[in-house]
Amino acid sequence: MIRPLPALLAVALFATASPAAAYWEYGHQTIAQIAEANVRPKTRIAIRALLAHSDLLDTPECKASTMTDASVWADCVKPLKDADGKSRFGFAYSWHYQNVSICRPFDLTTPCKDGNCVSAQITRDVALLKNKRASLKDRVQALAFLIHFVGDLHQPLHAGDKDDKGGNDAKADYGLYGPARLNLHSIWDGYLAERAISSPPPLVRRYSASVRATLGAGTVTDWSRESWQIAHDTAYGSVLSDPCAPTPARLKLDEATIAKLVPVARLEVERGGLRLAKLLDEALG
Numbered sequence: 697m698i699r700p701l702p703a704l705l706a707v708a709l710f711a712t713a714s715p716a717a718a719y720w721e722y723g724h725q726t727i728a729q730i731a732e733a734n735v736r737p738k739t740r741i742a743i744r745a746l747l748a749h750s751d752l753l754d755t756p757e758c759k760a761s762t763m764t765d766a767s768v769w770a771d772c773v774k775p776l777k778d779a780d781g782k783s784r785f786g787f788a789y790s791w792h793y794q795n796v797s798i799c800r801p802f803d804l805t806t807p808c809k810d811g812n813c814v815s816a817q818i819t820r821d822v823a824l825l826k827n828k829r830a831s832l833k834d835r836v837q838a839l840a841f842l843i844h845f846v847g848d849l850h851q852p853l854h855a856g857d858k859d860d861k862g863g864n865d866a867k868a869d870y871g872l873y874g875p876a877r878l879n880l881h882s883i884w885d886g887y888l889a890e891r892a893i894s895s896p897p898p899l900v901r902r903y904s905a906s907v908r909a910t911l912g913a914g915t916v917t918d919w920s921r922e923s924w925q926i927a928h929d930t931a932y933g934s935v936l937s938d939p940c941a942p943t944p945a946r947l948k949l950d951e952a953t954i955a956k957l958v959p960v961a962r963l964e965v966e967r968g969g970l971r972l973a974k975l976l977d978e979a980l981g
Contacts, residue, residue, distance in 0.1 A: 721768050722889060722890055722893055723847060723851065723885070723889040723893065723965060724767040724768050724771075724843075724844060724847040725764050725767050725768065726893050726899055726900060726965055726969070727767065727843075727846065727847040727850070727965055727968040727969045727972060728763040728764050728766065728767035728843050728847070728969075728972070729763070729764060729900045729969070730899060730900055730901075730903075730965070730966065730968075730969025730970065730972075730973070731763065731843070731846075731969045731970070731972035731973040731976060732763045732764075732973075733900055733901060733902050733969075734902060734903055734908060734969065734970055734973040735973045735976050735977055735981065736977050736981045738980075738981050739973075739976050739977050739980045739981035742980040742981070743763060743839065743976060743980060746832075746835060746836050746839050746980075747760060747761050747762060747763070747766060747836065747839065747840075748761065749832055749833075749836050750765075750766070750836055750840070752832060752833040752836055753769075753833070753836060753837060753840070755769070755772070755773050755776065757772070757773075757776065758772035758773050758776070760836070760840045763843060766839065766840040766843045766844070767843045767844055767847060768844065769840045769843075769844065770785075770788065770791075770792070770840060770841055770844035770845070771792075771844065773785045774789070788817075788841070790812045790813065791812065791813065791814060791817040791841070791845065792814055792844075792845070792848045792854065793813070793814055793848060793854040793855070793857075793862055794807045794808060794813035794814050794815060794854070794855060794920065795807045795813075795857040795862070796855060796856055796857060796920070796924050797856075797857060797858070797859070798856045798857065798858055798924065798927050798928035798932060798939060798940065799858065799939070799940040802920075802921050802924055802925075804816075804917065804920060814845050814848050814849050814854060814855070815849060815916045815917065815919075815920045817841060817845050818842060818845050818846060818849065818916050818975070819916055820838075821838040821839070821841050821842035821845065822842065822975050822978065822979045824838035825838050825839060825842065825976075825979035825980055826978075826979050842972070842975065842976075842979075843972065846968055846971060846972040846975065847968050847972075849916075849919060849920065849923055849968070850919070850923060850964045850965065850967055850968035850971075851884060851885065851889075851923075851964070852884065852923050852924070852926040852927040852930065852931045852964065853880065853881045853884050853885075853927055853931055854923070855920055855923035855924045855926075855927055856923065856924040856925075856926070856927020856928055856931065856932075857927075858932060858939070858940070858943070860943065861881070862881050863879060863880030863881035863884070863931065863932075864879055864880075864881040864882075865879065866879050866880040866881070866943050866947055867879050867880075867945065867946045867947065868880045868883055868935070868946065868947035868948070868949060869946065869947070869948050869949065870883050870887050870888070870949050870954070871949065871950065871951050871954060873887070874946075880931065880932075880935070880947060883949060884931060884961070888954065888957055888958070888961050889961055889965070891954070891958055891961075892957075892958045892959075892961035892962040892965065893961075893962070893965060895958055895962065899962065899965055899966060899969070900969075903966075903970060907970070908970050908973070908974075911966060911967050911970045911971070912967075912970045912971050912973070912974040914971075919967070919971060923964070926960065926964070930957065930960050934949070934953050934956065934957060935947045935948065935949060935953065
């Protein structure tokens with residue numbers, strides 16, 4: 697059972713939380729570590745062999761020589777610019793999410809037009825990794841993107857949207873913590889992810905074959921629909937009686953709500969790790 701933190705301690709912890717605790721680091725790294733612990737030995741060797749050439753990415757500011765490092769590479773490179781001041785990776789900004797409306801029937805056609813969404817890029821990266829004729833640099837980059845994008849797909853607010861940038865425009869309080877900049881997306885990215893991953897038992901371990909088969913089942917489209925449904929039912933549904941009703945000026949996640957969300961967030965990290973392991977085995981094993 698997860699016990700609520702005493703109020704003053706909770707405020708102190710939240711107020712001093714560092715960016716390293718956010719999903720784009722803690723969540724992605726945990727998913728990568730789960731995957732690494734659950735791929736086949738041959739796959740693990742192939743992954744390490746590819747990442748040994750991460751210098752081909754020419755991003756010394758952003759390391760990718762291990763799966764843990766590679767899991768955050770796609771976010772790290774976002775601000776990088778070339779000699780002319782142009783964004784080097786601006787082409788990939790829309791690859792981290794897919795704006796599938798939670799208030800209309802599930803459909804990837806429009807948000808994934810021309811392949812510019814996270815699920816389409818996952819499929820593309822797997823195909824690149826399978827293609828031994830592709831350049832070594834392209835395969836290394838595909839691996840780094842894949843490790844990151846599978847994590848993105850399993851953050852529900854990267855897969856379901858309410859015309860609010862995946863909850864970025866939905867201001868929210870997290871328990872007693874409620875600075876003006878906090879919003880529903882950042883709560884799922886950071887504070888909720890941190891609590892979920894840090895709750896026992898540890899998520900990074902070798903899972904049984906039956907659990908791997910159960911949680912890893914399905915296709916990228918199936919996983920997209922599942923994450924979209926969680927966005928509707930849980931991410932928005934936990935704070936709104938009608939997820940598609942107008943969002944108030946500020947949402948409130950109280951302690952009871954947070955406690956109910958922790959198991960959901962933990963399961964998404966487990967699914968992300970085991971599904972990443974499945975895709976890596978298919979591509980490299």
